[in-house]
Amino acid sequence: xxxxxxxxxxxxxxxxxxxxxxxxxxxxxxxxxxxxxxxxxxxxxxxxxxxxxxxxxxxxxxxxxxxxxxxxxxxxxxxxxxxxxxxxxxxxxxxxxxxxxxxxxxxxxxxxxxxxxxxxxxxxxxxxxxxxxxxxxxxxxxxxxxxxxxxxxxxxxxxxxxxxxxxxxxxxxxxxxxxxxxxxxxxxxxxxxxxxxxxxxxxxxxxxxxxxxxxxxxxx
Amino acid sequence: xxxxxxxxxxxxxxxxxxxxxxxxxxxxxxxxxxxxxxxxxxxxxxxxxxxxxxxxxxxxxxxxxxxxxxxxxxxxxxxxxxxxxxxxxxxxxxxxxxxxxxxxxxxxxxxxxxxxxxxxxxxxxxxxxxxxxxxxxxxxxxxxxxxxxxxxxxxxxxxxxxxxxxxxxxxxxxxxxxxxxxxxxxxxxxxxxxxxxxxxxxxxxxxxxxxxxxxxxxxxxxxxxxxxxxxxxxxxxxxxxxxxxxxxxxxxxxxxxxxxxxxxxxxxxxxxxxxxxx
Numbered sequence: 001x002x003x004x005x006x007x008x009x010x011x012x013x014x015x016x017x018x019x020x021x022x023x024x025x026x027x028x029x030x031x032x033x034x035x036x037x038x039x040x041x042x043x044x045x046x047x048x049x050x051x052x053x054x055x056x057x058x059x060x061x062x063x064x065x066x067x068x069x070x071x072x073x074x075x076x077x078x079x080x081x082x083x084x085x086x087x088x089x090x091x092x093x094x095x096x097x098x099x100x101x102x103x104x105x106x107x108x109x110x111x112x113x114x115x116x117x118x119x120x121x122x123x124x125x126x127x128x129x130x131x132x133x134x135x136x137x138x139x140x141x142x143x144x145x146x147x148x149x150x151x152x153x154x155x156x157x158x159x160x161x162x163x164x165x166x167x168x169x170x171x172x173x174x175x176x177x178x179x180x181x182x183x184x185x186x187x188x189x190x191x192x193x194x195x196x197x198x199x200x201x202x203x204x205x206x207x208x209x210x211x212x213x214x215x216x217x218x219x220x
Numbered sequence: 221x222x223x224x225x226x227x228x229x230x231x232x233x234x235x236x237x238x239x240x241x242x243x244x245x246x247x248x249x250x251x252x253x254x255x256x257x258x259x260x261x262x263x264x265x266x267x268x269x270x271x272x273x274x275x276x277x278x279x280x281x282x283x284x285x286x287x288x289x290x291x292x293x294x295x296x297x298x299x300x301x302x303x304x305x306x307x308x309x310x311x312x313x314x315x316x317x318x319x320x321x322x323x324x325x326x327x328x329x330x331x332x333x334x335x336x337x338x339x340x341x342x343x344x345x346x347x348x349x350x351x352x353x354x355x356x357x358x359x360x361x362x363x364x365x366x367x368x369x370x371x372x373x374x375x376x377x378x379x380x381x382x383x384x385x386x387x388x389x390x391x392x393x394x395x396x397x398x399x400x401x402x403x404x405x406x407x408x409x410x411x412x413x414x415x416x417x418x419x420x421x422x423x424x425x426x427x428x429x430x431x432x433x434x435x436x437x438x439x440x441x442x443x444x445x446x447x448x449x450x451x452x453x454x455x456x457x458x459x460x461x462x463x464x465x466x467x468x469x470x471x472x473x474x475x476x477x478x479x480x481x482x483x484x485x486x487x488x489x490x491x492x493x494x495x496x497x498x
């Protein structure tokens with residue numbers, strides 16, 4: 001017997017999901033059905049990113065798929081627009097949107113792996129795995145991890161400075177991030193006095209350090 | 221409110237004000253805002269006397285009704301407004317240390333410290349009241365203590381901002397009696413670390429040798445020293461997302477594409493993103 005059940009299109013099902021979420025109603029069933037439809041094309045995307053980075057295994061695809069579903073829920077659903085930014089005037093395609101998220105999840109994973117892995121030994125080089133070398137590798141990985149944590153903490157603090165003290169943030173950005181490094185030049189570009197440039201940079205530095213110290217204490 | 225320079229007169233000021241607040245409380249209609257405000261001031265004065273030296277002032281607390289205390293705790297305006305006042309005061313203190321030439325720049329900064337101290341005095345007075353009145357529930361001070369504990373968790377991490385007020389903080393710290401001094405972290409913590417904000421801002425503070433002898437200042441400067449040479453930012457996951465989904469301004473997008481042309485890992489990530497079609 002031929003089934004007369006009407007299968008909803010991706011767009012209609014996605015619209016239903018968004019509507020239910022906005023109304024604080026359960027939407028997991030609609031989400032599960034949609035992402036299951038997109039599982040195979042997601043795998044294709046992951047394999048292409050893996051080929052690009054020359055990294056990863058077939059088993060990774062499911063993990064990356066799950067990460068992408070989490071990103072869709074955490075950020076994507078709020079960000080999805082009615083109009084595709086690639087095809088203005090046409091309705092946005094939720095499948096394309098999700099596959100872009102899969103790309104990001106895959107790139108994040110394999111880029112992180114590339115940064116964390118020690119250089120592979122050259123052909124013919126002895127693969128010594130002495131305790132000392134492993135210990136150095138662990139120290140390097142830990143140091144790399146701490147460096148990344150410090151970097152993330154710094155940029156979070158700068159984000160807060162931009163919100164709370166935009167004048168100081170702009171001046172700091174010009175002086176340090178854009179490496180102008182000269183107060184008269186900073187003052188000229190921002191149309192402020194040289195004394196003001198000095199004050200803003202000094203205040204920015206104090207605020208950034210205070211934010212870092214406060215967040216460390218809050219985490220403790 | 222306690223003035224910055226009033227430490228030496230703390231006990232006398234509270235003593236003079238006590239009778240006036242007691243009189244206002246007796247005249248205020250039960251359950252009114254006026255009653256709660258009068259009780260708030262009375263508790264603060266009585267608590268100041270307990271904490272700043274005088275004994276035997278518990279008599280002013282006799283006869284305060286449990287209903288009046290309940291209404292006072294329910295309002296708890298000072299607790300609700302303190303976080304915002306604290307943040308404002310902290311910013312004023314930082315501005316005063318790092319850029320203002322005005323002699324009055326620190327006036328507003330003191331307000332939050334005085335407000336926190338006032339709450340502690342009210343707590344001290346409530347504890348004595350509970351001991352005087354056999355019929356009252358003995359949870360009023362516990363409730364206020366819990367609220368202050370939660371507030372302190374928010375306020376204490378930003379205490380460094382108030383170090384420009386150290387001379388006055390030390391003065392008030394030094395007139396507190398016994399355990400009241402240990403509990404008043406808003407007066408004693410980092411109270412010897414003058415010039416901390418100047419040093420965090422890359423300037424020389426008073427007593428240049430202080431960071432060498434103060435473990436806390438030394439640690440603060442060491443841990444955050446890298447700020448003066450900020451890490452280069454790369455096209456991390458957040459920026460790559462923002463670039464791809466059009467959340468950056470034209471100028472920012474251009475800046476990051478320029479960076480990607482010069483930075484191999486960022487360029488590779490961006491090429492991978494753009495070459496693989498979804």
